Amino acid sequence: MTDTFKLVTDTLLVPAGLETSDIDRLMGRLLSQDIDYADLYFQYSRQEGWALEDGAVKSGSRSTDQGVGLRAVSGEKTGFAYSDEFVLPALAQAADAARAIAKSGGTTSPVQWRNAKSPPLYTPADPLSSLSDQDKVELLQAVEVQARACDPRVSQVMASLAAVHDVVLVARSDGQMTADVRPLVRLNVTVIVEQNGRREQGSYGGGGRFGYAWLREEDRAGSYAREAVRQALVNLEAVDSPAGTMTVVLGPGWPGILLHEAIGHGLEGDFNRKGTSAFSGRIGEQVASPECTVVDNGTIADRRGSLTVDDEGTPSQNTVLIENGVLKGYMQDTLNARLTGTASTGNGRRESYAHLPMPRMTNTYMLAGSHDPGEITASVDQGLYAVNFSGGQVDITSGKFVFSASEAYRIEKGKIGAPVKGATLIGNGPDVLTRVAMVGNDLELDSGVGTCGKEGQSVPVGVGQPTLRIDGLTVGGVEV
Amino acid sequence: MSKKSQAMDSDSTGVALDDAPLAEAVQAALAEASRQGASAAEAAASLGQGLSVNVRMGEVETVEHTRDRGLVVSVYFGQCTGSASTSDYAPAAVREAVLAACSIARYTQEDSCHGLADPERLATDAVDLDLDLYHPWRPSVDEARDLALVCEDKALSADARIDNSEGASVDAHEGCEVYGNTHGFIGYTRKSRQGISCSVIGTENGAMQRDYWYSAARRFGELDSAAEVGEQAAARTLRRLGSRRIPTCQVPVIYEAPVASSLLSHFIGAVSGGALYRKATFLLDHLGKQIFPEFVRIHEQPLLIGAMGSSSFDNEGVATAPRDIVSDGVLRSYVLGSYSARRLGMETTGNAGGVHNLTIDSGEQDLEALIKGIEKGLLVTELIGFGVNTVTGDYSRGVSGLWIENGEIVHPVEEVTVAGNLKDIFSNIVAVANDVDPRRNIRCGSIRVDGLTIAGE
Numbered sequence: 059m060t061d062t063f064k065l066v067t068d069t070l071l072v073p074a075g076l077e078t079s080d081i082d083r084l085m086g087r088l089l090s091q092d093i094d095y096a097d098l099y100f101q102y103s104r105q106e107g108w109a110l111e112d113g114a115v116k117s118g119s120r121s122t123d124q125g126v127g128l129r130a131v132s133g134e135k136t137g138f139a140y141s142d143e144f145v146l147p148a149l150a151q152a153a154d155a156a157r158a159i160a161k162s163g164g165t166t167s168p169v170q171w172r173n174a175k176s177p178p179l180y181t182p183a184d185p186l187s188s189l190s191d192q193d194k195v196e197l198l199q200a201v202e203v204q205a206r207a208c209d210p211r212v213s214q215v216m217a218s219l220a221a222v223h224d225v226v227l228v229a230r231s232d233g234q235m236t237a238d239v240r241p242l243v244r245l246n247v248t249v250i251v252e253q254n255g256r257r258e259q260g261s262y263g264g265g266g267r268f269g270y271a272w273l274r275e276e277d278r279a280g281s282y283a284r285e286a287v288r289q290a291l292v293n294l295e296a297v298d299s300p301a302g303t304m305t306v307v308l309g310p311g312w313p314g315i316l317l318h319e320a321i322g323h324g325l326e327g328d329f330n331r332k333g334t335s336a337f338s339g340r341i342g343e344q345v346a347s348p349e350c351t352v353v354d355n356g357t358i359a360d361r362r363g364s365l366t367v368d369d370e371g372t373p374s375q376n377t378v379l380i381e382n383g384v385l386k387g388y389m390q391d392t393l394n395a396r397l398t399g400t401a402s403t404g405n406g407r408r409e410s411y412a413h414l415p416m417p418r419m420t421n422t423y424m425l426a427g428s429h430d431p432g433e434i435t436a437s438v439d440q441g442l443y444a445v446n447f448s449g450g451q452v453d454i455t456s457g458k459f460v461f462s463a464s465e466a467y468r469i470e471k472g473k474i475g476a477p478v479k480g481a482t483l484i485g486n487g488p489d490v491l492t493r494v495a496m497v498g499n500d501l502e503l504d505s506g507v508g509t510c511g512k513e514g515q516s517v518p519v520g521v522g523q524p525t526l527r528i529d530g531l532t533v534g535g536v537e538v
Numbered sequence: 539m540s541k542k543s544q545a546m547d548s549d550s551t552g553v554a555l556d557d558a559p560l561a562e563a564v565q566a567a568l569a570e571a572s573r574q575g576a577s578a579a580e581a582a583a584s585l586g587q588g589l590s591v592n593v594r595m596g597e598v599e600t601v602e603h604t605r606d607r608g609l610v611v612s613v614y615f616g617q618c619t620g621s622a623s624t625s626d627y628a629p630a631a632v633r634e635a636v637l638a639a640c641s642i643a644r645y646t647q648e649d650s651c652h653g654l655a656d657p658e659r660l661a662t663d664a665v666d667l668d669l670d671l672y673h674p675w676r677p678s679v680d681e682a683r684d685l686a687l688v689c690e691d692k693a694l695s696a697d698a699r700i701d702n703s704e705g706a707s708v709d710a711h712e713g714c715e716v717y718g719n720t721h722g723f724i725g726y727t728r729k730s731r732q733g734i735s736c737s738v739i740g741t742e743n744g745a746m747q748r749d750y751w752y753s754a755a756r757r758f759g760e761l762d763s764a765a766e767v768g769e770q771a772a773a774r775t776l777r778r779l780g781s782r783r784i785p786t787c788q789v790p791v792i793y794e795a796p797v798a799s800s801l802l803s804h805f806i807g808a809v810s811g812g813a814l815y816r817k818a819t820f821l822l823d824h825l826g827k828q829i830f831p832e833f834v835r836i837h838e839q840p841l842l843i844g845a846m847g848s849s850s851f852d853n854e855g856v857a858t859a860p861r862d863i864v865s866d867g868v869l870r871s872y873v874l875g876s877y878s879a880r881r882l883g884m885e886t887t888g889n890a891g892g893v894h895n896l897t898i899d900s901g902e903q904d905l906e907a908l909i910k911g912i913e914k915g916l917l918v919t920e921l922i923g924f925g926v927n928t929v930t931g932d933y934s935r936g937v938s939g940l941w942i943e944n945g946e947i948v949h950p951v952e953e954v955t956v957a958g959n960l961k962d963i964f965s966n967i968v969a970v971a972n973d974v975d976p977r978r979n980i981r982c983g984s985i986r987v988d989g990l991t992i993a994g995e
Binding site: 119143155259303332358452453454533535 | 597598600601604605607624634641643644647648679704739745781786816820831908920922924925952954956957991992993994
């Protein structure tokens with residue numbers, strides 16, 4: 059097994075001439091005031107992106123970013139500074155800025171370091187070098203060829219390939235030192251189809267925490283191209299969406315964005331500590347129908363939203379949020395866990411060394427129920443069947459959330475009917491799952507494309523669910 | 539809102555930004571690209587620093603010191619291109635970035651539209667133009683904290699129903715950037731941005747609502763006072779208490795100025811080069827056509843002194859100039875950079891990187907007059923979600939706002955959507971009020987649109 063620690067220190071510390079004794083010195087500096095907790099977050103990140111359009115890969119870019127985030131916490135106060143220079147004077151200056159949050163007079167007993175190791179959930183190999191540049195270009199070109207081969211109405215194909223190689227080291231004031239090497243790749247395909255002057259688009263993609271080779275296995279890249287074209291062609295036939303409150307059946311997989319928006323954000327520990335979430339103080343209450351069990355699980359191997367350890371060095375967990383309809387727990391980072399007398403659930407995440415960690419989701423999904431998906435759609439007299447979505451948003455405090463369909467159909471007398479144009483669905487988080495009438499037995503996770511934004515920070519996440527029937531969701535169409 | 543002077547402008551204690559290392563890094567990157575055999579290259583280096591202090595419930599919550607650097611370089615080998623970026627200006631890191639860009643250019647495919655901006659369009663005469671965008675304010679942590687405390691306290695004490703807070707923040711930021719290319723162009727910019735913001739929560743009958751307000755300007759002295767920001771945040775939260783749903787209907791809608799700018803963003807997205815050459819827009823081939831009612835004029839004012847979106851050259855060094863994009867409701871010009879312009883057989887409009895102080899001219903009426911003119915309708919104050927399709931113009935977004943009856947606001951509304959097609963939305967603009975929101979790059983007042991569908995109960 060590769061020694062992650064050696065790999066990480068070789069990448070982060072050795073080239074800068076930094077040693078563990080330097081981390082001691084910086085931590086000592088952070089703790090020289092009345093500080094409850096402090097951490098240093100060393101990060102080295104390489105990214106690349108390749109883009110195809112008009113049948114050719116016309117642009118590519120590569121970036122390197124590295125830095126150290128220094129955080130000092132005193133009570134509810136957090137001082138934070140960072141430096142992109144891996145040199146001791148710059149780091150010491152950042153430590154002084156961060157610790158100024160607290161009054162002077164702390165203890166300075168030296169920290170005893172211990173290396174915390176968790177079994178890695180993904181390979182530490184650098185995904186950027188997992189394929190030759192020529193092969194990356196050819197992979198994108200093959201996507202274009204496959205998309206165009208699907209249908210003559212395809213007028214434009216845009217495809218992009220991206221990879222991140224992220225190397226982090228977290229040193230905490232309690233002496234825990236944790237290393238993680240995180241790969242991430244993603245392939246996206248968007249097509250535009252044209253028929254009698256009408257244009258529509260379709261998009262699909264996938265990825266996860268592994269090298270590029272995964273995209274070439276089992277014809278995945280080709281299947282993304284075909285799926286994007288299929289969605290676009292469906293939309294060519296779409297009619298105006300109905301407007302108003304009706305029964306909605308959500309397909310399995312990516313429509314789990316419902317859970318992410320409607321309840322996931324509302325169960326993040328920071329909002330609940332502050333009492334600003336519509337879910338605040340509701341642990342133990344029935345917030346969903348008894349068929350619903352929802353988890354946030356960061357421990358699934360290779361998934362886009364998974365983490366061996368979070369950005370505070372806590373191993374990720376499978377946290378039950380809602381069990382048989384009852385609210386069980388929140389997602390916590392160390393700060394909010396400490397302030398609420400609970401334990402971190404391994405949900406402390408940050409976009410980079412230049413951002414403060416906060417409670418964030420990993421892979422959030424609902425467990426399978428008992429109903430056959432065909433039985434679920436057949437049970438609806440009039441309604442909407444929505445299977446693909448473009449994105450969503452929530453107002454934590456009022457609980458109101460939206461998510462926008464990119465592929466949806468009318469349901470008439472139990473049968474799936476005409477496709478309708480993308481409509482936004484809107485609902486109330488604390489109440490939407492109480493309206494879940496049926497849960498399918500077809501749990502699926504999404505294909506690995508989700509990115510979640512919170513307070514300006516983006517992190518990769520996953521969602522999933524089985525087919526769901528929700529009685530009474532508002533569909534934001536135009537046809538009254 | 540009034541612009542009270544706060545006599546702390548341009549407090550220039552603290553470390554000034556030095557752009558000499560940026561210029562050196564740019565020159566080094568261009569020289570290295572030439573050594574590697576690139577036929578052309580361009581590079582931009584930036585440096586930013588700032589302080590952000592957030593208080594919540596009367597106590598400091600976070601103090602963040604920011605300092606960011608970046609260098610982006612693009613190289614051209616004939617008609618093939620590659621780019622790379624780094625956060626390090628050390629000679630070895632710059633060289634590594636150039637080599638990475640060159641390596642990518644070996645694998646990308648030819649496109650005759652690639653390349654630097656045409657030399658005669660570069661802002662050679664305008665690089666020294668002083669647009670008065672740099673007024674650094676470097677408060678101490680205590681100073682920033684005290685302002686944030688005043689702001690939040692004003693909001694929390696405004697009404698007994700305001701019972702919680704997401705906090706108030708004071709932000710001070712300054713940055714400089716150097717752009718250069720192998721046509722010999724080099725341009726320097728310096729900008730500052732200060733802000734005060736506040737977000738509070740109110741409760742009525744057990745239901746919580748949150749809203750926020752902020753002030754932002756290049757100059758600290760142009761900010762609204764901390765107290766005014768707090769009062770406004772409280773007032774906006776209070777007016778949402780007691781929100782309810784409304785039945786599905788078709789009524790006139792007013793987009794309040796802070797959210798009305800989103801309609802202009804959608805418009806710009808639809809007439810931008812990338813969407814046009816990909817044929818991914820509902821406004822394809824609409825140049826010279828009527829898109830808005832005759833009274834609508836939409837134009838760029840890139841050279842406004844001290845404004846949030848001002849710039850004398852774009853991201854490729856092309857000189858900007860005031861111009862109409864829409865006049866008499868007719869689309870007069872697209873929004874293009876050099877690459878998309880060449881793809882379309884046109885000339886760049888100086889919009890590589892976006893528009894500059896996009897402005898929709900206001901009518902005589904204020905927001906109150908727009909409200910007075912509506913028998914039944916909705917004033918939209920917040921939009922959520924991303925239900926906008928630029929290819930088709932289909933539009934469906936979640937909103938909250940205030941219900942209007944007989945020219946008066948009667949109650950707040952939530953959990954409804956507003957839907958239509960952007961083409962219809964644009965042609966059904968009835969009025970643009972004079973309550974222009976100056977905080978952003980898009981300058982517009984409240985906009986009334988008829989014919990939209992509201993989906994609710």
